[in-house]
Amino acid sequence: MAEVTAGTAPEKKKKRGRPSAVRLLMNNTLAAGGLVVLCLVILLALAAPLLPLPNPDVTAPANRLQPLFAEGHLLGTDALGRDILSRLIWGTRVSLAVGISATLIAAFFGSLIGLVAGYAGGRVDNLMMRGIDMIMAFPYILLALAIVAALGPGLLNALYAIAVVNIPFFARNIRGITVGLSRREFVDAARLSGKSNAQILFMEILPNVLPVIIITMSTTIGWMILETAGLSFLGLGAQPPQADLGSMLGDGRKILFTAPHVSIVPGLMIFVLVMSINLLGDGVRDVLDPRLKSGALSRPVARTAVTRTNVPDVRPKTGTTLDMQGLKTEFHVGGDIYKAVGGVDLKLKQGECLGLVGESGSGKSVTAMSIMGLVPTPPGRIVDGVALLEGDDLFSMTDEQVRQLRGSVVSHVFQDPLSTLHPLFTVGDQLVEAIQAHQPLSSADAQKKAADLLAMVRIPNPAERLKAYPHELSGGMRQRVCIAMALANDARMIIADEPTTALDVTVQAQVLSLLATLRKEHNVAILFITHDFGVVSAICDRVAVMYAGKIVETGTTDEILSAPAHPYTSRLIACVPVLGEPGRRLDAIEGRPPVVNNLPEGCAFAARCPKAQPDCRSGEIPLAEMSEGRAVRCLYPETKEPIDA
Amino acid sequence: MGAYIAKRLLAAIPVIFGLSIIVFVIMAMIPGDPALAILGSFATPENVEKLNRDLGLDKPMVQQYFIWLGNMFHGDFGRSYTLNRPVIDEVLERFSATLILAGPALLLCSIFGLLAGIVSAVRQYGWADKVITFIVLIGISTPSFWLGLLLILVFAVKIKLFPPSGMWAIYGGGDLPDLLAHLTLPALTLAVVATGVIARLTRTSMLEVLRQDYIRTARAKGISERRVIYKHAFKAALVSVVPVIGIQAGFVLGGAVYIETVFQWPGIGSMLVKAISTRDILLVQGGVLVVATAYVLFNLIVDVVQTILDPRLR
Ligand code: SF4
Numbered sequence: 001m002a003e004v005t006a007g008t009a010p011e012k013k014k015k016r017g018r019p020s021a022v023r024l025l026m027n028n029t030l031a032a033g034g035l036v037v038l039c040l041v042i043l044l045a046l047a048a049p050l051l052p053l054p055n056p057d058v059t060a061p062a063n064r065l066q067p068l069f070a071e072g073h074l075l076g077t078d079a080l081g082r083d084i085l086s087r088l089i090w091g092t093r094v095s096l097a098v099g100i101s102a103t104l105i106a107a108f109f110g111s112l113i114g115l116v117a118g119y120a121g122g123r124v125d126n127l128m129m130r131g132i133d134m135i136m137a138f139p140y141i142l143l144a145l146a147i148v149a150a151l152g153p154g155l156l157n158a159l160y161a162i163a164v165v166n167i168p169f170f171a172r173n174i175r176g177i178t179v180g181l182s183r184r185e186f187v188d189a190a191r192l193s194g195k196s197n198a199q200i201l202f203m204e205i206l207p208n209v210l211p212v213i214i215i216t217m218s219t220t221i222g223w224m225i226l227e228t229a230g231l232s233f234l235g236l237g238a239q240p241p242q243a244d245l246g247s248m249l250g251d252g253r254k255i256l257f258t259a260p261h262v263s264i265v266p267g268l269m270i271f272v273l274v275m276s277i278n279l280l281g282d283g284v285r286d287v288l289d290p291r292l293k294s295g296a297l298s299r300p301v302a303r304t305a306v307t308r309t310n311v312p313d314v315r316p317k318t319g320t321t322l323d324m325q326g327l328k329t330e331f332h333v334g335g336d337i338y339k340a341v342g343g344v345d346l347k348l349k350q351g352e353c354l355g356l357v358g359e360s361g362s363g364k365s366v367t368a369m370s371i372m373g374l375v376p377t378p379p380g381r382i383v384d385g386v387a388l389l390e391g392d393d394l395f396s397m398t399d400e401q402v403r404q405l406r407g408s409v410v411s412h413v414f415q416d417p418l419s420t421l422h423p424l425f426t427v428g429d430q431l432v433e434a435i436q437a438h439q440p441l442s443s444a445d446a447q448k449k450a451a452d453l454l455a456m457v458r459i460p461n462p463a464e465r466l467k468a469y470p471h472e473l474s475g476g477m478r479q480r481v482c483i484a485m486a487l488a489n490d491a492r493m494i495i496a497d498e499p500t501t502a503l504d505v506t507v508q509a510q511v512l513s514l515l516a517t518l519r520k521e522h523n524v525a526i527l528f529i530t531h532d533f534g535v536v537s538a539i540c541d542r543v544a545v546m547y548a549g550k551i552v553e554t555g556t557t558d559e560i561l562s563a564p565a566h567p568y569t570s571r572l573i574a575c576v577p578v579l580g581e582p583g584r585r586l587d588a589i590e591g592r593p594p595v596v597n598n599l600p601e602g603c604a605f606a607a608r609c610p611k612a613q614p615d616c617r618s619g620e621i622p623l624a625e626m627s628e629g630r631a632v633r634c635l636y637p638e639t640k641e642p643i644d645a
Numbered sequence: 646m647g648a649y650i651a652k653r654l655l656a657a658i659p660v661i662f663g664l665s666i667i668v669f670v671i672m673a674m675i676p677g678d679p680a681l682a683i684l685g686s687f688a689t690p691e692n693v694e695k696l697n698r699d700l701g702l703d704k705p706m707v708q709q710y711f712i713w714l715g716n717m718f719h720g721d722f723g724r725s726y727t728l729n730r731p732v733i734d735e736v737l738e739r740f741s742a743t744l745i746l747a748g749p750a751l752l753l754c755s756i757f758g759l760l761a762g763i764v765s766a767v768r769q770y771g772w773a774d775k776v777i778t779f780i781v782l783i784g785i786s787t788p789s790f791w792l793g794l795l796l797i798l799v800f801a802v803k804i805k806l807f808p809p810s811g812m813w814a815i816y817g818g819g820d821l822p823d824l825l826a827h828l829t830l831p832a833l834t835l836a837v838v839a840t841g842v843i844a845r846l847t848r849t850s851m852l853e854v855l856r857q858d859y860i861r862t863a864r865a866k867g868i869s870e871r872r873v874i875y876k877h878a879f880k881a882a883l884v885s886v887v888p889v890i891g892i893q894a895g896f897v898l899g900g901a902v903y904i905e906t907v908f909q910w911p912g913i914g915s916m917l918v919k920a921i922s923t924r925d926i927l928l929v930q931g932g933v934l935v936v937a938t939a940y941v942l943f944n945l946i947v948d949v950v951q952t953i954l955d956p957r958l959r
Binding site for chain 2: 016130132134135138139140141142143145146147148149150151152153222226229230233234235236253256259260263266267268270273274275277278279282298299300302305372374376388397403404405406407408411412414416420421422423424425437438467471472482532543577616
């Protein structure tokens with residue numbers, strides 16, 4: 001235990017130094033900077049009447065076009081001798097007011113449309129959204145121009161125009177959320193309690209969509225300030241003597257060459273204003289976006305990071321294809337460390353099929369994906385152990401060495417062939433690519449080989465099928481393609497991660513028997529990951545059962561199926577799906593596996609084990625050898641009971 | 646494929662109808678006597694009455710709309726009273742100038758946006774990513790009309806690298822190099838915002854795609870990481886970026902209004918601005934309709950590209 005705490009503390013410190021944390025911090029600094037600048041600008045605009053500024057509209061022809069830092073005019077004067085600083089602050093006031101008002105109007109009407117359309121559904125929804133689509137079919141500014149053209153130039157009309165063209169953004173966002181919400185139970189409950197539609201819409205649904213409205217506002221407000229300023233710049237918004245930042249810029253443009261500061265200064269102000277709003281908005285979005293928090297938007301690198309503090313010294317044994325010892329793989333998410341794999345040994349002989357069995361979350365897939373470095377980093381990393389592939393440690397190889405082994409010596413078959421095949425390339429392209437990655441074949445030869453491979457996995461019309469896209473094939477066909485791809489370069493080991501789980505039962509049987517045959521024909525070793533003992537019995541020679549990141553029992557398939565030693569194994573076996581009772585599966589074991597960032601002391605299965613004793617909950621329980629090649633991690637194994645009794 | 650395109654074409658028809666209705670309704674919002682608005686303040690009563698009859702303004706709204714639409718259909722957009730020439734001639738002439746500006750701008754923002762987005766995603770959290778992200782944010786926050794002025798000041802006034810305005814040199818010129826020289830600054834300015842939007846989206850899409858199962862499959866095949874990123878991930882990301890390029894085309898067309906005014910480019914944007922201030926309503930109406938229709942048609946092309954990219958849509 002002491003060791004674990006000692007191990008976690010420095011890890012956490014290191015974590016803070018990781019790029020993701022740095023970036024989050026940097027983003028927050030930027031966002032904070034944006035907030036400060038925005039507040040300053042708003043304060044300045046609000047305080048305009050209180051500040052000792054000259055009247056922004058008083059002209060002084062004698063004093064015209066004073067440069068920056070002129071006496072009494074910090075930012076100089078414009079073509080009519082008016083003080084630019086004063087005009088800037090008053091203009092900012094106008095621009096802010098117009099931008100905020102336009103946002104509020106667009107938010108109000110857009111949200112209203114979205115709420116009503118989403119809640120009413122059917123015809124009303126269809127009609128309203130068609131209308132919204134029509135507005136969106138216009139190039140953005142163009143519609144605003146048409147509206148201004150009809151209403152006539154003027155600040156208020158520009159404001160309306162910009163508000164109208166932004167209504168669709170709100171309507172669409174809010175409608176999407178409302179559609180989802182109006183199917184929820186609390187809405188039904190409100191309806192049953194006799195509330196009117198209006199009451200439900202505004203008392204029940206509105207509070208729930210409010211955050212979305214606010215987020216949409218924060219993303220559009222900068223844009224609306226820009227666009228209203230733009231209309232004023234074109235002379236279609238604020239009319240003299242009224243001035244906003246845009247019209248100041250427009251006026252200054254006429255004397256750009258002689259007095260650039262007259263137009264540059266107000267433009268700079270617009271930029272500062274919009275930039276600070278965008279910085280703030282981005283920061284807020286980054287913090288709120290759950291995808292960023294969970295790391296779902298961080299790019300996984302080509303190979304799992306290996307951060308072993310010490311490299312165990314192991315002697316390679318001859319005759320084994322894979323010899324993995326003490327593998328530990330962790331996921332670092334936020335400040336938490338999930339110990340997905342906590343020290344796993346696996347041995348796989350040439351031509352042998354080893355089943356790695358466990359519930360989802362047991363760490364079986366992570367174990368298998370760690371071998372060739374396919375666990376996504378971030379957040380995954382291999383922190384301990386070795387994996388000897390025919391004697392060479394995969395974890396000490398260079399990325400290039402691993403790449404050359406992938407798909408040639410070791411290949412993979414994954415679970416759901418629809419998501420694991422690239423949807424935008426034909427099956428043939430993907431097969432040819434796999435072949436050419438490791439064999440210097442011409443395109444024509446590779447095509448021929450690809451067709452042969454498809455024939456080998458019993459796909460009829462192979463030459464035709466090469467032109468098919470994955471979505472055009474059935475699930476079973478797709479998985480056959482994946483198997484063909486795995487055999488493209490005469491692999492000596494296949495890592496098959498639940499290859500039949502996504503298929504229906506009859507197809508499952510076909511794919512299994514195909515795999516079993518090919519395995520014999522090609523003498524290829526298979527690491528077969530599954531949660532299903534029914535599948536195990538069909539193909540595996542030996543079995544390793546995993547629970548909470550550790551192996552809890554190993555042995556030959558016969559031994560384990562006939563006399564499971566670990567209470568977990570025996571329950572798993574009891575859960576083999578029964579024909580005609582598809583519901584009876586693994587989840588029939590009561591309780592859930594423990595979360596691997598907070599493993600209990602002692603046996604991880606204790607909470608669900610009917611035989612748990614107090615001593616099960618303390619100390620490390622070793623994987624005790626029962627006989628040659630058979631071991632169990634349990635203080636009270638099942639097999640002992642009959643003997644004791 | 647052909648059937649799909651035909652289907653899309655048919656679907657565009659109601660959209661164009663919808664556009665025309667919106668434009669018609671907006672024009673009907675004009676306060677006061679439309680004929681007066683169309684003819685301007687110097688109109689004689691006889692002219693006003695004649696125009697009222699020509700426009701069918703004495704008839705009910707719906708009928709008016711169909712008369713109006715029928716005229717449009719025959720290419721009769723009316724006559725501009727300020728220019729004293731058929732609206733359609735002026736609009737088409739100006740619109741081709743806008744296309745010369747907007748086309749390269751769209752190309753630029755697509756190329757730079759995609760590149761920046763990919764680099765940003767591949768170097769996620771690295772310095773390149775940070776720099777790009779920040780520049781993109783600046784680009785999105787900069788008023789394009791102001792940026793145009795800055796570029797003129799720097800590259801046309803300080804360093805006399807490009808002409809400050811117009812489409813052709815007043816004396817001589819008229820050839821491609823002349824056009825390119827005039828085109829560079831406005832096209833760049835026009836591309837800035839859209840580049841930022843496309844870069845942002847490309848980055849996010851790439852990051853999402855790189856976590857997909859089929860990317861893991863590609864890596865499990867042992868192909869080079871380059872190929873994984875530029876072939877497998879990029880193509881998949883493109884599927885979500887292409888529609889956004891379509892939307893950006895709308896922003897580029899709209900943004901042309903500012904840029905054409907700043908650079909005095911004789912395009913449809915600067916025409917519209919002038920027409921609005923001179924209350925040349927028929928010209929505004931014609932210009933808006935033509936640009937909006939072109940935009941719908943462009944998005945049709947985007948749809949088709951999308952289907953070519955993604956076989957699942959066929
Ligand atoms: S060690 Fe104890 S709690 Fe764990 S499986 Fe064995 S009997 Fe059950």
